[in-house]
Structure formats: C-alpha cells, structure tokens
Amino acid sequence: MKQWLKETLDDLNLVDDMASAQGFTRLSYTAEEDDSIAVFKRKAEELGLSIREDEAGNVIASWEGSKPDLPTVASGSHLDTVVNGGGYDGVAGVLTALGAIKQLKDDGFTPEHSLEVIVFRSEESARFGVSTVGSKAMTGLLDESIGDVRDLENVTVKEAVQACGYNWSEFAKAERGPNDFKSFVELHIEQGTQIEDNGYDVGVVNGIATPIRLKVKAQGKAGHTGTTPMDKRNDAFVAIAPLVPYVQSFTKQLNEEQKTPVVATVSTVDLSPNVMNVIPDTVEIGIDIRSVDDDLKKRVADAIRGYVAKLEETSTTQFEIQELVNNTSILLDKDLRELLVQLGEDLDLQPLVMDSGAGHDVMNMSTKWPSGLLFIPCRDGLSHHPDEYATLDDLEKGVQMLATYYKNMSQSE
Amino acid sequence: MKQWLKETLDDLNLVDDMASAQGFTRLSYTAEEDDSIAVFKRKAEELGLSIREDEAGNVIASWEGSKPDLPTVASGSHLDTVVNGGGYDGVAGVLTALGAIKQLKDDGFTPEHSLEVIVFRSEESARFGVSTVGSKAMTGLLDESIGDVRDLENVTVKEAVQACGYNWSEFAKAERGPNDFKSFVELHIEQGTQIEDNGYDVGVVNGIATPIRLKVKAQGKAGHTGTTPMDKRNDAFVAIAPLVPYVQSFTKQLNEEQKTPVVATVSTVDLSPNVMNVIPDTVEIGIDIRSVDDDLKKRVADAIRGYVAKLEETSTTQFEIQELVNNTSILLDKDLRELLVQLGEDLDLQPLVMDSGAGHDVMNMSTKWPSGLLFIPCRDGLSHHPDEYATLDDLEKGVQMLATYYKNMSQSE
Incomplete structure (x- = not known):
C-alpha cells in the first residue's frame, strides 16, 4: 500500500x-x-x-x-x-x-x-x-x-x-x-x-469553526512627513496600530478562561497612500475570528468594537467597522x-x-x-x-x- | 499683475x-x-x-x-x-x-x-x-x-x-x-x-531637513488563522505594531524638549501574505525621519533601534533594520x-x-x-x-x- x-x-x-x-x-x-x-x-x-x-x-x-x-x-x-x-x-x-x-x-x-x-x-x-x-x-x-x-x-x-x-x-x-x-x-x-x-x-x-470577519477602517489626514509638525498630525496608522496586539492579547486571555478554543488574527492591512513622504491617511485592517462556539466569536468581535470605540475617543482619527462575514x-x-x-x-x-x-x-x-x-x-x-x-x-x-x-x-x- | x-x-x-x-x-x-x-x-x-x-x-x-x-x-x-x-x-x-x-x-x-x-x-x-x-x-x-x-x-x-x-x-x-x-x-x-x-x-x-529613512522588517511564521492556537503563534504584525505609536510618541516628546523641530513617521507597510486566512509572516515598515539637525535625526533613529531590540527580546519574531537613506x-x-x-x-x-x-x-x-x-x-x-x-x-x-x-x-x- x-x-x-x-x-x-x-x-x-x-x-x-x-x-x-x-x-x-x-x-x-x-x-x-x-x-x-x-x-x-x-x-x-x-x-x-x-x-x-x-x-x-x-x-x-x-x-x-x-x-x-x-x-x-x-x-x-x-x-x-x-x-x-x-x-x-x-x-x-x-x-x-x-x-x-x-x-x-x-x-x-x-x-x-x-x-x-x-x-x-x-x-x-x-x-x-x-x-x-x-x-x-x-x-x-x-x-x-x-x-x-x-x-x-x-x-x-x-x-x-x-x-x-x-x-x-x-x-x-x-x-x-x-x-x-x-x-x-x-x-x-x-x-x-x-x-x-x-x-x-x-x-x-x-x-x-467558521469565521466572523471584520474590516476596521481608520480615517486620518494625509500630510507631508517632512513639513507636518508632530503635534498637528492625524496619522491613521498610529491611531489603529494598538488594535493589532490588542486582538492577540484579548483572544489569548479568553482561551485561558475557556475550554473551547477561539482564535483571532489581524491578517490584512491596506495603508494609503503608502509612500515614504506622506503621512498615512487611511488604514484598513482585516480581522478573522474563529471558534466552533459562536458566542466566543461574538465576545471577541464585541471586545474589538469596544476597543475601537476607546481608540476613537482618544484620537482625532475616525473609525468604521464593517462585518464582512458572520457564519454560524x-x-x-x-x-x-x-x-x-x-x-x-x-x-x-x-x-x-x-x-x-x-x-x-x-x-x-x-x-x-x-x-x-x-x-x-x-x-x-x-x-x-x-x-x-x-x-x-x-x-x-x-x-x-x-x-x-x-x-x-x-x-x- | x-x-x-x-x-x-x-x-x-x-x-x-x-x-x-x-x-x-x-x-x-x-x-x-x-x-x-x-x-x-x-x-x-x-x-x-x-x-x-x-x-x-x-x-x-x-x-x-x-x-x-x-x-x-x-x-x-x-x-x-x-x-x-x-x-x-x-x-x-x-x-x-x-x-x-x-x-x-x-x-x-x-x-x-x-x-x-x-x-x-x-x-x-x-x-x-x-x-x-x-x-x-x-x-x-x-x-x-x-x-x-x-x-x-x-x-x-x-x-x-x-x-x-x-x-x-x-x-x-x-x-x-x-x-x-x-x-x-x-x-x-x-x-x-x-x-x-x-x-x-x-x-x-x-x-x-533631509531624511534618514529606515526599513524595519519583522519575520514571524505563517500559519492558518483558523487552526493555529493563540499560544503557538509568531505573528509578525502583532510583534511590530507597537513600534508605530512609539515612533510618534518618542518624536513628539523630543520636540517638547528641543527648539529645532524633528519629525518621524511610519509611512509605509508591506505585509505578507496579506490574506484573510493566513497569519502575517513578514511585515516591513518604512520610517521617514527629518530635521535640519542631523543629531536629532540620529537620536530618533537610535531610539527606534533600541525599541526594536526590546521588541525582539520579548517575542519570537526576528527583526532587521536597514538604513535606506541618511543624508546630511x-x-x-x-x-x-x-x-x-x-x-x-x-x-x-x-x-x-x-x-x-x-x-x-x-x-x-x-x-x-x-x-x-x-x-x-x-x-x-x-x-x-x-x-x-x-x-x-x-x-x-x-x-x-x-x-x-x-x-x-x-x-x-
């Protein structure tokens, strides 16, 4: 054989x-x-x-x-x-x-x-x-x-x-x-x-485990990297970046409390204009959340929504969350x-x-x-x-x- | 006229x-x-x-x-x-x-x-x-x-x-x-x-102010977003993300202490493979640092090097810094x-x-x-x-x- x-x-x-x-x-x-x-x-x-x-x-x-x-x-x-x-x-x-x-x-x-x-x-x-x-x-x-x-x-x-x-x-x-x-x-x-x-x-x-998939968009303001003073910026990448380790740490913590595994990943990023001399204007990240327990997926998605709301409160950047997929x-x-x-x-x-x-x-x-x-x-x-x-x-x-x-x-x- | x-x-x-x-x-x-x-x-x-x-x-x-x-x-x-x-x-x-x-x-x-x-x-x-x-x-x-x-x-x-x-x-x-x-x-x-x-x-x-430009590369390990447990990951995006707000906050702070302006921006990102169901394997970010004071530019670049060394110590991700440009x-x-x-x-x-x-x-x-x-x-x-x-x-x-x-x-x- x-x-x-x-x-x-x-x-x-x-x-x-x-x-x-x-x-x-x-x-x-x-x-x-x-x-x-x-x-x-x-x-x-x-x-x-x-x-x-x-x-x-x-x-x-x-x-x-x-x-x-x-x-x-x-x-x-x-x-x-x-x-x-x-x-x-x-x-x-x-x-x-x-x-x-x-x-x-x-x-x-x-x-x-x-x-x-x-x-x-x-x-x-x-x-x-x-x-x-x-x-x-x-x-x-x-x-x-x-x-x-x-x-x-x-x-x-x-x-x-x-x-x-x-x-x-x-x-x-x-x-x-x-x-x-x-x-x-x-x-x-x-x-x-x-x-x-x-x-x-x-x-x-x-x-x-089928995914919930979220797209989170941060909308800041472009500007020349050399001429825009640090205290006059609305840099979308700076505003959204803390979400990446947060998704990891929140979900890791949740696994320690739960028997059923749940995973979540910031797996994509699209930054605009993505050139060396312009401050990032728009950043979109894609998040993939999976578990066979639909409630656990929802808990991660809700935590992300809550964290994004906090990021929005403490910055001049505007955020938008879109649910791309949510399969049972x-x-x-x-x-x-x-x-x-x-x-x-x-x-x-x-x-x-x-x-x-x-x-x-x-x-x-x-x-x-x-x-x-x-x-x-x-x-x-x-x-x-x-x-x-x-x-x-x-x-x-x-x-x-x-x-x-x-x-x-x-x-x- | x-x-x-x-x-x-x-x-x-x-x-x-x-x-x-x-x-x-x-x-x-x-x-x-x-x-x-x-x-x-x-x-x-x-x-x-x-x-x-x-x-x-x-x-x-x-x-x-x-x-x-x-x-x-x-x-x-x-x-x-x-x-x-x-x-x-x-x-x-x-x-x-x-x-x-x-x-x-x-x-x-x-x-x-x-x-x-x-x-x-x-x-x-x-x-x-x-x-x-x-x-x-x-x-x-x-x-x-x-x-x-x-x-x-x-x-x-x-x-x-x-x-x-x-x-x-x-x-x-x-x-x-x-x-x-x-x-x-x-x-x-x-x-x-x-x-x-x-x-x-x-x-x-x-x-x-001509720039120092750095490329920082984080090398993690790909894996399926649905099948790789949270505690077995080497996610390059999670590892490098804290650097983005750090560059902003360090440089902002430096301006408060200095008369000559200095600016620094994480303005580009290249994430691989950048698809929804794969954990980020490699992330490269581009950083643009400018000041008419070359010493201030160097201080920011050195701070970034130090911070990346700390990130590397506390993760399984490998980092690499390349100086693309350093003009007087x-x-x-x-x-x-x-x-x-x-x-x-x-x-x-x-x-x-x-x-x-x-x-x-x-x-x-x-x-x-x-x-x-x-x-x-x-x-x-x-x-x-x-x-x-x-x-x-x-x-x-x-x-x-x-x-x-x-x-x-x-x-x-």
Whole structure:
C-alpha cells in the first residue's frame, strides 16, 4: 500500500518527486487542475471504478454496490491548490479514499451500498476569492452571481469554466437529491498540530469553526512627513496600530478562561497612500475570528468594537467597522462522529475528537447529508506552503480509517 | 499683475479653471510635462526672454544684462507633478519668477547681471522614485545608473527621456560651471502651516531637513488563522505594531524638549501574505525621519533601534533594520538668507526664518552656488493633493520678493 500511495501521490501532484521548492500551483478551473483530475480518472479506472463528471466538473468515481438502489456511501476532497501551495491539502483526501477502495478491492470485499470517491472542483479561494465551488454546486448552495466574479487577470468564473469545457448556466444541474447519499466523510490534513501535540493518531472532527470577519477602517489626514509638525498630525496608522496586539492579547486571555478554543488574527492591512513622504491617511485592517462556539466569536468581535470605540475617543482619527462575514459554525453528524471514533479504536488507533479551524468541502455536504471529517497530522501544522508534508504512515492510517468507514457504512442494516 | 498671475497659473496647468476634482498629473518626462513647458516657453517669449533647453530638458529663459559676462542671477522651479497632485507645487515658483521678470520689465528696469528663469525637469519622484533629475544634471550630481531605473510600466529613464527628444548619454553636458551663477533662489509653496500659524507673510528658509529613512522588517511564521492556537503563534504584525505609536510618541516628546523641530513617521507597510486566512509572516515598515539637525535625526533613529531590540527580546519574531537613506541636512547661504529677510522687510512684509521639511531643486543648486529658498503659504499646508491651494495675494507677494531679489542681485557691486 505504501508504495502505491507514494506513486499515486506523485502522480496526482504531476511530479516525479514531492520535494519541490516552489510548491504546487493548480488554481481553480485551470489546465493544471484538469491535468491532476485526468490522473485521478486513470487511477480510479485502474481500480475498476466507473467515472462520470457532473455539470460543475466534479468527478465521481463509483463502485456499484450489490444493492445499487440504496443511497451511496461517499468520500472525497479536491485537487486544486493555492499559489505555491502544498501537495497534501486536498490531495490527501482524494488519495486515501482511492487507497481505501484499493484495499477493499484487494480484500475481495463486496459493498451493498454503492461507494463513491468524489473530486470536488475549485475548493480553494485562491483564484476567485470564492471557495468550495464544486461542493456548493453539488449541494445546491451555489449563488449564481459568483459567475461574474473575476480573477486577477480579469477572467470571470463563467469564462474560466467555459475554457475547461463547462457551462455556468448548467452548474445548478450538478445538485444531488437528499436521498442520494447515505453519508459523506472527507479526510484532510489537520493544518494544525493538535493531534501530534496530544499524542493521538488521527482527528475526528466535531465542529467546523467558521469565521466572523471584520474590516476596521481608520480615517486620518494625509500630510507631508517632512513639513507636518508632530503635534498637528492625524496619522491613521498610529491611531489603529494598538488594535493589532490588542486582538492577540484579548483572544489569548479568553482561551485561558475557556475550554473551547477561539482564535483571532489581524491578517490584512491596506495603508494609503503608502509612500515614504506622506503621512498615512487611511488604514484598513482585516480581522478573522474563529471558534466552533459562536458566542466566543461574538465576545471577541464585541471586545474589538469596544476597543475601537476607546481608540476613537482618544484620537482625532475616525473609525468604521464593517462585518464582512458572520457564519454560524457547523456541527457535524454526531452518530457518524461516534462511529468514526469507534472504528478508529477498533483499528487500535487513538482518535482525537477535535474541532476544525478551517472550512472544507464537507461543510457544504453536511448541510444536506450526514457528514464527517477526519484529520491526519501534517508536519508542524504547515499548510498552503511548499513545505506542507504528511508521512506515508499517516496517509496509510487515513486509508485504514476510510476503508473501515466505507466497509461499515456500505452494509445495509 | 493678479489678472496676469491667474491666467498664467491656469495656462501652465493646462486648464481653464484651477478647480479640478482629480488634480493634476504631469509626470516626469511625459507629454503632459512637455505641454506645460511649451506654455512656459510661450509666456517667457511674450515677456521678451530668450529660450534655450539644455541636454537634460531643463528650460532656461534669459534676460541678457548690460554686463553679460557677469554671472547670472537665477530663479526657478519645476512644472511636473505627482499623480493627482496640486497645481501650485513647482508651478508657483516658475509663475512668480516669470511674474517678477514681468514686473521689472513693466518698471523699465535694466539689469547688469543677466537674469534667468529656469524650469527644471523631473523634480518629483512620483514616476521613477528618483527626484530632482534636472537640477542634478545642471549641478553635475546625476548618477548615471539612474538611467536604468524603471517606472511602473517598465519604461526606463533612458527610454522616457528619449521619447521626449533627449539623449541620456548627453545629460552630463547639462552641467554648468561654478562661475555661471551669482545666486539662485527658488520660491515654493510651504507645504506646511508655520507661516500662517505664526502670523507671517512669507518664509525665508534657513536649512532643508533631509531624511534618514529606515526599513524595519519583522519575520514571524505563517500559519492558518483558523487552526493555529493563540499560544503557538509568531505573528509578525502583532510583534511590530507597537513600534508605530512609539515612533510618534518618542518624536513628539523630543520636540517638547528641543527648539529645532524633528519629525518621524511610519509611512509605509508591506505585509505578507496579506490574506484573510493566513497569519502575517513578514511585515516591513518604512520610517521617514527629518530635521535640519542631523543629531536629532540620529537620536530618533537610535531610539527606534533600541525599541526594536526590546521588541525582539520579548517575542519570537526576528527583526532587521536597514538604513535606506541618511543624508546630511543642508544649510542654505547665510548672506543670501539675511538679504532676503531684509528685502522682505523693506517691502513691509513679515518674513519668517524657518526650516524646510521637504527637499526641492534648490538643494542641488546650493551645493555649487549661493542659494536661497522662499516659501509662500498654502491652504491648510495641503500639498500633493488636488485641493492644494495658494491665494493670488500670496503669489503676488512671491512676485514682489523675487522681483526685489532679481533687482538687488543684478546690480554689480
């Protein structure tokens, strides 16, 4: 199995060797994503699966069960990446699902429910700023207006999918019915270090922490850096800067008082005019707040609002807070989670029940079908980076988890 | 005179009316700068001046004196602007010098020393990041390597000057000899509010504060904003942010203890990767420090170095400080300054002896010839902005100052 995993990992990443200084760039609906999908199709066919593509370009590799009218048991993930990303984010889930099928085939197993391995298109937001396009289409969550969103080269989603041979106006047809799936489980690299830090083997996810995102704008007054005296300034950067360490220290403190983790980050800044000889006029910062506990997210957002009000009181700078995103966090299916923990323990693995700080295709699938999310460790928690790495041992544990999941769920009660 | 000033101001700015929402954009060595220079040539010819252009594109309008072998008495400024800049920065100096010539001609005056009005090319760094190209060429301070510097559209200085009809390899020939000028005085808008705040009419500049510029880089570690616990972060933005208010508060405090003004500004920031779901990895900030007192600049720079060392001690982030620029500040000619103050008082004007926080073409001229700098007030100190504004009254005071300067200096002793 390890040899097959290694070869298939290389092949899906379109390389002979995973050590790549630049990492991997397979943006949504590009020829590079197509190339990786073509490898997937070939690998799935080699395992005897039948292939179909839906209207959104999602690829579905099926193993027909002995009772093909029963709802399908599915797994899957994505093959697109960010710019100079890693070769495991997404690929790990596709690879281990294929590996699980291979193991069941090798064992001579016969499913009653049909099994599927799904490759979702366009999970990453790196190209269009919109994530999980393929799984949104499959669950009927796709907002049609996304078609007009443009990438940095001014290509719309509509044009990009057309160039890959799809038709945006047909995307809605990719939606599948409420009874199509018995369950869906995605495997993903953890993108954190909780499993490793706590001495476990795999993660079984309870909830997915979706963000509150705030944009805080400070409006000061420009002026020449050389001619404006220090006591006559309204420098927007000076006014807003204390908020950056505050977000960190407040949220760190809150974690010490709470069991459920909550994280908050000032991750973006846009300063105008951003030239050496002009005092900053306008500064906008972006804040990303996440927890599976929506109340904790709200507490951080409220604290930020309170702190900004104080900054405004003590300066001549004007502030404005905009809430960009506020999504209710997602709890995955309890029965499926408990089953995955049990199945893991039966394999003599130590599963850690944990939350996910990042979103994945399973978020969409879980709105319609019982869904679960498995994590395998990745080195140093590093992801979206050329050095992203998961061991073959951990990938093999992932194969075992998905094989036992497929096997267990494919039996009709 | 006011009517002539108003019309000529409009004409040099290539508009019928100075109220322009977008401001003025006449970048270095562009057709727009050429157009404004063409107006200057026409206006100077109307006043009976003879025109020549040097190898760098500087335009010299001359009034031959009765003793033409004596060194020339000159004034001038520039006609290029920043992007969406104002119509007075540069133009005010060219306009008032022409106005002074007009007044002397109207008065039937005959100079002994020849008089010149000079339009320097490419004073602003807005296009190429390099300032005062024309006056550097005239004083022999031009670094040849500047020819390969590129603008945002990848056009080199060499190519840009070629497109305007000049040859980069001939630029050095624009240099003038040590005995060519008796004196040079530039008039400029103040770009600050000291004249107005202190109830004076015009400014006579003592020293020009050139900057120390530092780049401070904080190197942390990227990570997913949703999956990296608060106590496992090395967030470069959190680490460096306290430096921003520190630069302001330290420098403000220093001004309260010192007579000579010193200013310091964190004016630029470059954050990487600057996306919502990744913890800031690298942050670079740019700091501009100015004073005519080089020791005060050094004290601010040293304080910043000390504070950064403290930040580094108390965090896991690594810091690096680079000194981009450290120019010795410039003291203008003492005799000429005292003369300008005297001449101003003789006109019943109140001249304020002050320092300049910004650099101008006169900085270069002063390295070779006795030079002075006059300021007229501009509304709210606003410059490099469409709302930049100086009254016709103040422009007329400028004309009077330059006329008395030309008149006084053009007499041989």
